[in-house]
Amino acid sequence: EPEVTQTPSHQVTQMGQEVILRCVPISNHLYFYWYRQILGQKVEFLVSFYNNEISEKSEIFDDQFSVERPDGSNFTLKIRSTKLEDSAMYFCASSEDRQPTDTQYFGPGTRLTVL
């Protein structure tokens, strides 16, 4: 069964460093998402991406964050200058299309630890 994959599974970085989290969505999917979950808190929407542009972003997704689909398979989340409060589990998801009824398929997550 096709699945969303994410690398790395765990990333440790120093405050102020740039990190890139990588995701490979399901191959025929057109809509991509990033969510995050700070330990003990809710899963929060960050951004959705369709047709090579951001479709919607949350207040969390400020100028320190960017997303890119650098090739036909990868979808990346870059945090330009990490802060302690960016420590969280980051989930990538994809769906076939942009309808709210389309199922979002999630990857296993990348745990980001900022020291």
Added chain:
Amino acid sequence: AQSVTQPDIHITVSEGASLELRCNYSYGATPYLFWYVQSPGQGLQLLLKYFSGDTLVQGIKGFEAEFKRSQSSFNLRKPSVHWSDAAEYFCAVSDQYNQGGKLIFGQGTELSVKP
């Protein structure tokens, strides 16, 4: 503001016992409702979803959920729990006007199963 509440952070049930996980939502529009499960090291997997029609929906792994508009609830049930059901369960909501695909999640309920 739109929100989802899962009142129970952690539930323990005996194997073979019935299960009900609670989910309440606060949403202005007609909600689209989802239940996801996350096993350790895995991504969030969709159990079931409700958009319209019959308010009792069947999902995978023997789960069902009932939409009750009057109570703003979408509780997840299973008649007989198996040890493999131990995981974290997330309720989420979207709506028909949400072209960005954003899901709003509850806090999650961790389920433990006693032998």
